[in-house]
Amino acid sequence: MGKDPSVTVGELGEGRVLQRVLAQLRPAETAVLGPGDDCAVMRVQGDLVVTSDTMIEGPDFRRAWHSGFELGWKLAATNLSDVAAMGARPTGLTVSLAVPRDTPVILLEEIAAGLTAACDAMAPGCGVVGGDLGTAPVITAAVTALGDLEGRPAITRSGAKPGDQLAYAGDLGLAGLGLSLLFAEACDEGVAHSRTLPELWQRQPEMLAAQLAPTPPIPLGIVAAGSATAMMDVSDSLSLDAERLAKASGVAIQLDSALLAAAFGDQGGVPVPVAAMLTGGEDHGLLATFPAGAVLPAGFRRIGVVQEVTVGGTALQLDADAYEAKGWDPYTVQLPGQ
Amino acid sequence: MGKDPSVTVGELGEGRVLQRVLAQLRPAETAVLGPGDDCAVMRVQGDLVVTSDTMIEGPDFRRAWHSGFELGWKLAATNLSDVAAMGARPTGLTVSLAVPRDTPVILLEEIAAGLTAACDAMAPGCGVVGGDLGTAPVITAAVTALGDLEGRPAITRSGAKPGDQLAYAGDLGLAGLGLSLLFAEACDEGVAHSRTLPELWQRQPEMLAAQLAPTPPIPLGIVAAGSATAMMDVSDSLSLDAERLAKASGVAIQLDSALLAAAFGDQGGVPVPVAAMLTGGEDHGLLATFPAGAVLPAGFRRIGVVQEVTVGGTALQLDADAYEAKGWDPYTVQLPGQ
Numbered sequence: 141m142g143k144d145p146s147v148t149v150g151e152l153g154e155g156r157v158l159q160r161v162l163a164q165l166r167p168a169e170t171a172v173l174g175p176g177d178d179c180a181v182m183r184v185q186g187d188l189v190v191t192s193d194t195m196i197e198g199p200d201f202r203r204a205w206h207s208g209f210e211l212g213w214k215l216a217a218t219n220l221s222d223v224a225a226m227g228a229r230p231t232g233l234t235v236s237l238a239v240p241r242d243t244p245v246i247l248l249e250e251i252a253a254g255l256t257a258a259c260d261a262m263a264p265g266c267g268v269v270g271g272d273l274g275t276a277p278v279i280t281a282a283v284t285a286l287g288d289l290e291g292r293p294a295i296t297r298s299g300a301k302p303g304d305q306l307a308y309a310g311d312l313g314l315a316g317l318g319l320s321l322l323f324a325e326a327c328d329e330g331v332a333h334s335r336t337l338p339e340l341w342q343r344q345p346e347m348l349a350a351q352l353a354p355t356p357p358i359p360l361g362i363v364a365a366g367s368a369t370a371m372m373d374v375s376d377s378l379s380l381d382a383e384r385l386a387k388a389s390g391v392a393i394q395l396d397s398a399l400l401a402a403a404f405g406d407q408g409g410v411p412v413p414v415a416a417m418l419t420g421g422e423d424h425g426l427l428a429t430f431p432a433g434a435v436l437p438a439g440f441r442r443i444g445v446v447q448e449v450t451v452g453g454t455a456l457q458l459d460a461d462a463y464e465a466k467g468w469d470p471y472t473v474q475l476p477g478q
Numbered sequence: 479m480g481k482d483p484s485v486t487v488g489e490l491g492e493g494r495v496l497q498r499v500l501a502q503l504r505p506a507e508t509a510v511l512g513p514g515d516d517c518a519v520m521r522v523q524g525d526l527v528v529t530s531d532t533m534i535e536g537p538d539f540r541r542a543w544h545s546g547f548e549l550g551w552k553l554a555a556t557n558l559s560d561v562a563a564m565g566a567r568p569t570g571l572t573v574s575l576a577v578p579r580d581t582p583v584i585l586l587e588e589i590a591a592g593l594t595a596a597c598d599a600m601a602p603g604c605g606v607v608g609g610d611l612g613t614a615p616v617i618t619a620a621v622t623a624l625g626d627l628e629g630r631p632a633i634t635r636s637g638a639k640p641g642d643q644l645a646y647a648g649d650l651g652l653a654g655l656g657l658s659l660l661f662a663e664a665c666d667e668g669v670a671h672s673r674t675l676p677e678l679w680q681r682q683p684e685m686l687a688a689q690l691a692p693t694p695p696i697p698l699g700i701v702a703a704g705s706a707t708a709m710m711d712v713s714d715s716l717s718l719d720a721e722r723l724a725k726a727s728g729v730a731i732q733l734d735s736a737l738l739a740a741a742f743g744d745q746g747g748v749p750v751p752v753a754a755m756l757t758g759g760e761d762h763g764l765l766a767t768f769p770a771g772a773v774l775p776a777g778f779r780r781i782g783v784v785q786e787v788t789v790g791g792t793a794l795q796l797d798a799d800a801y802e803a804k805g806w807d808p809y810t811v812q813l814p815g816q
Contacts, residue, residue, distance in 0.1 A: 172525060173632060176726075178563040178710050179527035179625065181632045187510060188526060189517035190607060192572040192622060196614045225516040234530040236620045269528060276534045282574045282620030284530060287517065294511060294519045372516050388514075 149248065150241030154273055157245055161237075161273070164252035166259075168232040168267035170288070180269035182232055186289040191222040193285075197278035204332035205322055208247040210353040211281070212254025217354045219285035220263050221373040221424040224361025227295040228287030230263040235283050238276035248273075251281070254353075262358040292365055300370040300389035300429040306444035307436050309357045309364075310425020311350045312378060312404045313416035318344070318351025346408045356424040363437045364428050371428040377421040377467025379456060382444075385427060386455040394457040395444040403441035418458070419466045487586065488579030492611055495583055499575075499611070502590035504597075506570040506605035508626070518607035520570055524627040529560040531623075535616035542670035543660055546585040548691040549619070550592020555692045557623035558601050559711040559762040562699025565633040566625030568601040573621050576614035586611075589619070592691075600696040630703055638708040638727035638767040644782035645774050647695045647702075648763020649688045650716060650742045651754035656682070656689025684746045694762040701775045702766050709766040715759040715805025717794060720782075723765060724793040732795040733782040741779035756796070757804045 149157050167174050173181035195201055195215055206214070216233060223230040235255065237248060252268070259266045269286075300306075321344055326336050341348050349355070356373065364371055370389055374381045378395070386393040397414045404417055429446055430436055449455070454462040487495050505512050511519035533539055533553055544552070554571060561568040573593065575586060590606070597604045607624075638644075659682055664674050679686050687693070694711065702709055708727055712719045716733070724731040735752045742755055767784055768774055787793070792800040 173634065177632075177634050177636075178560040179529040179566070179623075179632075181564065181627070182526045182528065184522045184526050188520045188522050188624070190520065190570070190572055190622070190624065191517040192574045192609050192620070194574040194576055194610060194612055194618070194620055196576055196612060196618065198615065199613045222516040226519065228517070232528070234528055234622055236530045236532040238532055238534050238618070271530050272532060274532055274534060275537045276618065277536065277615050280532070280534065280576070280614065280618050280620075282530070282532055282618075284528070284572055284622035285517075286526070286528065289519070294515075294517075296511060296515050298515075 145244060145246045147245050148242045149239060149245055152245050157248060158273060160245055161248050161252045164249050164256060165268045166256050168269050169265035170231045171269050175268070175270050180232065182269065182286065184288055186291040187294065189223055189226045189228040189287040189289060189294060191219060191285050192282065193219050194280065194282040196280050202332040204334045205326060205337065206352055208250025209254035212251035213258040213353040215281050215283050216255045216258035217262065217356055218375070218424055219283045220358050221356040223285050223287035224356070224358040225371050225373040225426055226287065227292055227361055227365025227371065228289045229362060230266040230285060230287045230358065232266060232269040232286045233283055235268055235271035235281065237271065238274040238280040240277060241275055243279065262355065295365050295368050295371040297370050297372040297385045298388040300385060300391050300446045302391055302446055302448045303432045304369055304429040304446040305432060305434065305436065305442050306393055306429055306446060307440040308425055308427050308443050309360050309439040310423060311354065311407060312423050312425060313412045313420040314347050314350035314407055314410065315354060315422040316420020317412065317416050318347035319422070321347055322351065346410045351422065354424050357426060357439055360426055360437065360439045364426060364440065367430055367434050367437070368428040369431060371426060374423045374425055374427050375421070377419045378423070378427070379418040379463060379465035380467035381427055383456040383465040390449065392447045392449045392453060392455050392457065393444060394447055395463065397459050399443050403443060421467045483582060483584045485583050486580045487577060487583055490583050495586060496611060498583055499586050499590045502587050502594060503606045504594050506607050507603035508569045509607050513606070513608050518570065520607065520624065522626055524629040525632065527561055527564045527566040527625040527627060527632065529557060529623050530620065531557050532618065532620040534618050540670035542672045543664060543675065544690055546588025547592040550589035551596040551691040553619050553621050554593045554596035555600065555694055556713070556762055557621045558696045559694040561623050561625035562694070562696045563709050563711040563764055564625065565630055565699055565703025565709065566627045567700060568604040568623060568625045568696065570604060570607040570624045571621055573606055573609035573619065575609065576612040576618040578615060579613055581617065600693065633703050633706050633709040635708050635710040635723045636726040638723060638729050638784045640729055640784055640786045641770045642707055642767040642784040643770060643772070643774065643780050644731060644767055644784060645778040645780050646763055646765050647698050647777040648761060649692065649745060650761050650763060651750045651758040652685050652688035652745055652748065653692055653760040654758020655750065655754050656685035659685055660689065684748045689760065692762050695764060695777055698764055698775065698777045702764060702778065705768050705772050706766040707769060709764060712761045712763055712765050713759070715757045716761070716765070717756045717801060717803035718805035719765055721794040721803040728787065730785045730787045730791055730793050730795065731782060732785055733801065735797050737781050741781060759805045
């Protein structure tokens with residue numbers, strides 16, 4: 141059937157779909173045995189880190205907005221950022237894709253190409269080592285990412301100490317602005333459409349890229365691991381995740397709006413309000429704490445300070461005031477069109 | 479809200495759903511850091527094996543037939559069997575669960591309890607180390623299983639040699655018979671119902687258990703690794719998977735109907751026809767090859783022989799005749815009710 145773009149997975153069958161998907165992948169450097177057996181086999185140097193994340197058509201992405209390539213890229217990026225946040229080197233991904241039977245095979249090939257390109261760009265040597273294919277009423281992509289600590293201790297979210305500097309690396313708030321833009325200008329009565337996408341890409345390329353195919357600073361995870369006392373990736377929002385880090389460490393965090401505005405108020409020419417930085421979500425940059433006085437690794441910008449928890453005090457402040465964290469909760473947030 | 483069985487995940491929100499799910503889990507022995515950070519961290523001795531498998535409501539299971547506990551058990555069992563098939567010790571699982579907002583929280587707790595019980599029964603020391611929660615139109619469970627080869631080489635499907643004995647350990651054909659029984663007696667016009675389930679459980683407990691909550695012989699994977707030349711788990715059907723092993727090894731496989739009938743014709747008092755053994759699927763037992771003359775590890779039964787590929791010959795024979803492999807293809811098999 142060659143490359144007829146209309147051929148569906150139901151017409152081609154699992155074996156041949158798998159062949160076409162595998163052709164878009166590249167072996168992981170540490171894989172002794174890649175896809176095709178009951179398991180992949182990987183050589184490991186230090187402790188292993190592992191994380192899983194799923195993206196489902198509807199709550200997590202829309203086909204009207206995401207190309208297959210962007211979806212694959214985002215799948216890789218959002219999982220690689222969790223590996224980076226431990227101070228580990230990403231080594232492999234497993235990808236389970238379940239799609240409706242009438243899904244064009246080419247979409248799965250594009251997803252695989254996006255996964256490969258994202259690994260090449262952000263985590264060279266990392267690749268897809270396994271996974272499975274199946275059917276589902278909507279496109280369902282579950283990714284597990286593996287990483288190697290190579291003898292270093294893991295950087296958790298529980299190591300922040302009063303007096304530490306709070307710092308962030310990566311885009312901040314752009315992804316949330318991109319999502320708002322898509323809902324405002326690429327939706328009719330709650331239904332996503334792609335009619336205005338080309339114009340939006342021209343007008344706000346940074347916002348759309350941050351939302352649809354983010355590029356978190358993965359290599360900075362290992363760099364930061366040399367001096368960070370705590371680290372995590374920001375996935376639900378800076379405020380929610382800073383509060384989580386504070387609670388896990390038994391400290392309070394004071395975010396500084398002036399530092400935020402100075403460091404991230406202009407991102408590639410795009411003005412980003414502090415409120416968008418605090419509540420946007422899906423940034424996937426690295427939030428880390430470093431000892432007072434330490435020189436921050438290149439790429440990290442100071443955005444606040446770690447403090448003692450005071451009796452009756454809050455875990456999170458913005459400047460002098462308590463700040464109620466806001467962001468993404470998959471079970472309670474109701475998106476348009478659902 | 480206590481344990482009101484009607485509370486839904488949408489009412490409770492992600493944080494508290496996660497707390498209730500985590501309370502049903504147990505730490506993995508090799509986990510340095512369990513769920514709650516960006517990644518879990520695991521200590522590893524030898525090469526790592528990793529596999530992923532997804533179960534989706536509809537094509538892979540029905541809530542009318544599967545309790546949450548059985549679903550969790552089956553999720554663990556089907557992934558652990560892939561780890562065992564490499565000759566590795568299962569060490570950890572990650573579980574991504576996405577469910578509709580109106581799903582009772584108690585169902586997620588039952589799934590978690592089933593995962594824990596299955597690990598305790600089949601792979602002591604293994605536990606859930608991470609995962610994520612999300613929303614989806616139907617229950618979607620993606621599991622990744624990790625295992626440690628502990629210095630042993632992996633047993634792949636490509637090492638079978640002409641002259642080797644072919645052997646199998648585990649239930650064979652029962653799971654497929656169980657599925658046929660459910661379709662025949664617990665379906666009305668293609669829609670699954672549970673009205674007849676108690677009676678079916680009483681009448682055919684082995685078939686239903688094999689289908690709904692299988693117990694593959696996980697510990698035999700490490701035992702077999704001492705002498706097996708090739709190994710894999712049988713997931714789609716004995717005939718399909720034997721043919722895959724033959725092709726991966728560049729050999730032909732001759733299944734022996736008399737050996738099959740003698741070894742697996744009576745399973746716990748249930749008569750199983752050879753045709754059901756060959757095409758049933760979802761057995762998750764271990765198919766392995768051992769050198770001619772080797773004593774088979776306890777639990778394995780001889781079911782055939784590995785042969786040279788002959789010019790124009792087939793990869794799979796049953797007795798003296800070519801056998802066309804049949805079983806499960808997720809994209810082309812159309813189940814009732816879909």
